[in-house]
Amino acid sequence: MFPAIVLAVPLVLSGCAGDASALDPAGPDARAIARLWWVMFYASIVLFALVMGLFALVMLKPGAGARLPEGRWILWGGLWMPVPVLMALLVVSLVQGEHLLAREGSGDALRVEAHARQWQWEFRYLDAENRPVTVDVLHMPVDRPVEVVTTSEDVIHSLWVPVLGGKIDAVPGHRNRVRLLADKTGNFGGLCAEYCGTGHTNMRFRVLVHEPEAFRALLERGFVE
Amino acid sequence: MTQTRGGQSLRLHRQLSAIWGTGPGFARLAAVNHSVIGKRFMATAAIFFAIGGLLGMLIRTQLASSESPFMEEGLYAQVFTMHGTIMMFLFAIPMLEGLAIYLLPKLLGARDLAFPRLTAYGYWCYLFGGTMLLAALAFGVAPDSGWFMYTPLSSRVFSPGINADVWLLGITFVEISALSAAVEILVSILKLRAPGMSLARMPIFGWYMLVTAGMMVVGFPPLILGSILLELERAFDLPFFDPARGGDPLLWQHLFWLFGHPEVYIIFLPAAGAISTFLPVFAGRPLAGYRAVVVALIAMGFLSLGLWVHHMYLVGIPHLALSFFSAASALVAIPTAVQIFAWLATLSHGRPRFSLPMLYFFGFLFIFVIGGLTGVMVAMVPFDIQAHDSHFVVAHLHYVLVGGFVFPVLGAAYYWVPHMTGRMPVNHLAKPAFWMIFVGFNVTFFIMHLTGLRGMPRRAHLYPAEPGLEWFNFISSVGSFVMAIGFGLLLLDFALHFRFGRAFRRNPWQARTLEWAMPTPPPPYAFASLPHVEVRADTLHPDRIGAELAAGQGYLGFVREGRMETLAVEAIGGRVEQVVELPRPSYLPLFTALATGVFFMAMLFKVYVVAALAPLLVVALFLRWTVGRGRRSDSGPEDVGRGVSVPSHFESRSAPSIWAMMFALIADATLFASLVFGGLFLWISAPGWPTPVMPQPDGIATLAMLAVAGLGCLSAWRSIPSGGAGRLAPLAFTVILHAGTMIFFAWSAAAIADPTEHAAAATVFFALCYAALHAAIGLVFAGYGLWRAATGWVSSVRLLDLRIGLLFHLYAFAAAAITLAFWWLMATLGGTGIPA
Structure with a gap:
């Protein structure tokens, strides 16, 4: 019964998702992470079933496992099974992490500074001449990476846009970087992930992803509607 | 023959009880006996578990619906902070200390731990420190910055009240007990074993606790240093963490997680040690892969010290550095898998029988394997970007800690509570209680992985009213109430056990370890005489040995000048080396802990004159401990029975207290090294x-x-x-x-x-x-x-x-x-x- 439940999980999830679900990605980075999650999820089910199946076997059929010497049990289960799985996973995640974690000056990225304070986000668009500011709303163009630099003026906050697969802490005294890339237009949820005091719950913001022309027009007007 | 042997046993029992026993009435406050203090630790930890559990219920009540008006955000912050703090510092660690204190001398064949008064002092520090935190909760000034107290949120600017001070001072007070227990456990395992019990013959639980205590000795000092530095910043404005004056908030995170990650294994290993002790009994054969398990434990101990950064993937550390910690975190799965397959191998080669401890082993295996798998997931940097600080991590850590600690400890309770009471479990309520806890737990926390991936951050008291999140949270809350009812049944089950449990004569599980080679409940002196161990000490025959030892046929089967004596051995080989004279029951540990408490309270309420004087009082009291201890003349080798004579520990070059001083200095040096690391870290990382x-x-x-x-x-x-x-x-x-x-x-x-x-x-x-x-x-x-x-x-x-x-x-x-x-x-x- 348990496997049936877990296999049905994706079906349950595809319905009624909010606008801040990591499993409902709106960009290639988030999609890659979601894919990694599903692969790990199904692999975990197999490994879990294996361990519990072996437990059921040794408990319910005494002697069935005795043909395998003790040392083999430990060597196969404790070493030969986990080592290749872990190695493969580490390589994949190393490559993916290298791709995901933004480094300085990635080409045509739009530069935005996200300044956090208790309890709001201030986004400053560094590529526009007058460096306009929006509060608790991040405007960005579709299909173009946005390099967000986070800073904080009081405590530690964490900027998280689940549908774009980006999260980075805003630490006072430090400037951290995260790259956001959307491939769909829309209105998505963003939030503060690090507990930052009594206003933490409501330190949410919106991410508005526009068509490039619409974004350019907004940027030129300084986001004044 | 039997008649004389029985008479001899009884006479010896009376003589030993008279000098080892704890007095009645107020004299209980002077107790130093490991059985008494061990049970006090466990009972107190169980009470804190109940309180922490109730706080968890409040959290689930708040989150049952999206816009719940049940708690306002300030109160909610105190509740989730105290839930985590209590469960980690006031339940898990003291519980494992209590288990080790109660069991170790009995498993190793000693009459008590090496430093009984230190055991008592540690208990009082734990009780008083924990009470400080509870009192703060009752007065509405409990810590409220989350259980890892990230600064600057916990700094004076952003937490002006005494809430954060309560955490820093109260927890440091409690950590005195963790450090003193760690030193005592290390020394007791290395020195106070039965003659002949080399390290390689030690029951596996001894190895688990040896590694655990070693990790505690180097794991706790960074936290203690961090707490001192943060308290100094709050009280006297020394800017260790203030980025405007050359400090760095990330220093706190490094110091905290340098402790915090080993902490997870410090909690898990003793519980796994309990499994490795009781599982072979129900498999009807000794643990498979004893050596492989020992190697796995040591590997785990070392690896766990190099993982702390996986709590900090998103603070801005370069990806290459993260990869190192990511790989180390994944590798920890290997020694864990070795243990799990050693258990499966033991069962597969034995004749396993199901019983209550084994039912909890099943619960452990099911939950902990899931926790381990999600642990590998969050060790992967890309996935952690999404999962970090979301309810996915909340689910993961509960799978690991409840699966890896609570379930094994409940199994251990069903296995060893009979040892403490001399009665067997009643069994009527035990199974329904297990299934309600097990099902309730999984309903609460399995769905929570998905709640997190759907964008639910930690520590938010409200969430958007969308059907997905509302349903998931509601299911979690329902599950938590089922689990709570299960724990209620469990409590009732143990109450029935104490009242109606059937008495047994000796060794009800047919165990093969020494703790069953004594009457149950155990007498204060544990063994009337000490055994000589010639085989691995999980393959003994407690029934036969027990009768022999009771008759005084082992070592020290007599009373000499009213002294409380036990034996110490050479650390590795187990050759008998010295006779240790333990101190009598004393009120001094209580008074010293009270004086220590005066210091912490004076710091809390900023009465710095008193805070400066209290340590002098503490030192004076500690000096008072030594009065009358020792000998005024050389006594040379003393007869310990079985034709062996060894010197008293006062005359030994490797007395337990010398070892204790070495371990205490290792802890002290770790604290100092953390400070040096902190200084260099600030130079590299901090602005200014x-x-x-x-x-x-x-x-x-x-x-x-x-x-x-x-x-x-x-x-x-x-x-x-x-x-x-x-x-x-x-x-x-x-x-x-x-x-x-x-x-x-x-x-x-x-x-x-x-x-x-x-x-x-x-x-x-x-x-x-x-x-x-x-x-x-x-x-x-x-x-x-x-x-x-x-x-x-x-x-x-x-x-x-x-x-x-x-x-x-x-x-x-x-x-x-x-x-x-x-x-x-x-x-x-x-x-x-x-x-x-």
Whole structure:
């Protein structure tokens, strides 16, 4: 019964998702992470079933496992099974992490500074001449990476846009970087992930992803509607 | 024959009980016996578990619907902070300490732990520190910055009340008990075993606790240092973590997780050790892969110290560095898998029978394997970007900690509570209780992984009213109530057990370990005489051995001059080496803990005059502990039975207290090393470096001080004679050198114009105070040695007091030299910045 439940999980999830679900990605980075999650999820089910199946076997059929010497049990289960799985996973995640974690000056990225304070986000668009500011709303163009630099003026906050697969802490005294890339237009949820005091719950913001022309027009007007 | 043997047993029992027993009434406050204190630790931890559980229920009640008006955000913050704090510091750690304190002497074949009064002192510190936190909760001023107390949120600016101070001081108070238990457990395992029990013959639980206690000795000091630094910043404005003045909030995170990650394994290993002890009994054969498990444990201990950064993937550390920690985190899965397959191998080669402990083993396996798998997931940097600080991580950590600790401990409870009560479980409610806890747990936390991936952050008291999140949270809340009812049934089950459990004669599970080779409930002296162990100590026959030992046929099967005696062995080989005379029940641990509490309360309420005087009282009381301990004449080897004679520990070169001093100094050195790391970390990472406000050391003074430190080592060394009585002159000289060192460092610290101006000055200031404090303690040790030597407690063979002192003198003078080096290093680096 348990496997049936877990296999049905994706079906349950595809319905009624909010606008801040990591499993409902709106960009290639988030999609890659979601894919990694599903692969790990199904692999975990197999490994879990294996361990519990072996437990059921040794408990319910005494002697069935005795043909395998003790040392083999430990060597196969404790070493030969986990080592290749872990190695493969580490390589994949190393490559993916290298791709995901933004480094300085990635080409045509739009530069935005996200300044956090208790309890709001201030986004400053560094590529526009007058460096306009929006509060608790991040405007960005579709299909173009946005390099967000986070800073904080009081405590530690964490900027998280689940549908774009980006999260980075805003630490006072430090400037951290995260790259956001959307491939769909829309209105998505963003939030503060690090507990930052009594206003933490409501330190949410919106991410508005526009068509490039619409974004350019907004940027030129300084986001004044 | 049987008649005489029975009569002999009874006579021995009466004699031993008279000197080992704890008195009635108020005399209970003087208890130092490991069975008594172990049970107190576990009972107190169980009460904290219930309180922490109730706080968890409040959280689930709040989150049952999206816009719940049940709690406002300030109260909610206190509730989730205290839930985590209580479960980690006041439940899990003390529970495992209690289990180890109760079991270890009995498993290892000793009559008590090495330092019974320290056990009692640790318990009182735990009780008083925990009570401080609970009182704060009752008065509505409980800590509210989350259980890992990230600063600047926990700094004076953003948490102006006493809430954060309650955490920093209360938890540090409680950690005294963790450190003292760790030292005591290490020494007891290494020294207080039955003769013949080499390390390789030790019951596997001994290995688990040896590794655990070793991790505690190096795991807790970074947290204690961090707490001291943060409290100094809050109380006296020393800016260790303030980015505006050269500090760095990330320093706190490093220090916290340097402790926090080993902590997870510190909690898991004893629980796994309990499984490795009871599972073979129900499999009907010894543990498979004993050596592989020992190697896995040691590997786990080392790996766990190199994982802390996986709690910090998103603080801005370069990806390459993260990859290292990611790989190390994934590798921890291997020693874990080795243990799991050792258990499966044991079962597969045995004739397993199902019983209550095995039911909890099933619960453990099911939940912990899921927790381990999600642990590998969050160790992967890309996935952690999404999962970090979301409810996915909340689900993961509950799978690991509840699966890896609560379930095994409940299995252990069903296995060993009969040992404490002499009664068997009743069984009517036990199974329904298990299934309600098990199902309730999975309903609560399995769905929570998905809640997190759907964008639910940790520690938010409201969430968007969308159907997905609402349903998931509601299901979690329902599950948590099922689980709570299960725990209610469990409590009732144990109440019935205490009242109606069927009495048994001996060894109800047919176990093969020594703790069952004694009457149950156990007498205060545990063993009427001590066994000689010639095989691995999980393949013994407790029924036969028990009767022999009760009749006094082992070692020390007699009472000598009303002394409380047990044996110590050579650490690795297990050859009998010395007879240890343990101290009597005493009120001093209670009084000393009260005096310690005065210090912490004075710090909390900022009565700094009292806070400065209280440590003097604590030192005076600790000195009072030594009065009357020792011998006034050389006694030479003493008969311990079975034709063996060994010296008393007062005359041994490797007495337990010498080992204890070494481990205490390792903990102390770890704290100091964390400080050096902290200084270098600030130089590399914090904004505002290099700085002009860097206090500069003086060349000539430094050289003079180095000479004093060298002389100090030399004179301390010379105070231990190679023949003849203790030498008073070198000891007196050591006193003078410590005094000079203390004055030098106190004066240097005072000469720093304004340590609050910059973290560089604050760090150097702290290091100088550290060296001064150690010189002051060295002064006490040297003075104490003089006093003992002058009053006839020291001779050419009775050198214990001086040997302990020597270790401390060497450390204190070395720390003084390293402090100077650290000052020069900081002065040089702090003036130049990072080389390009």
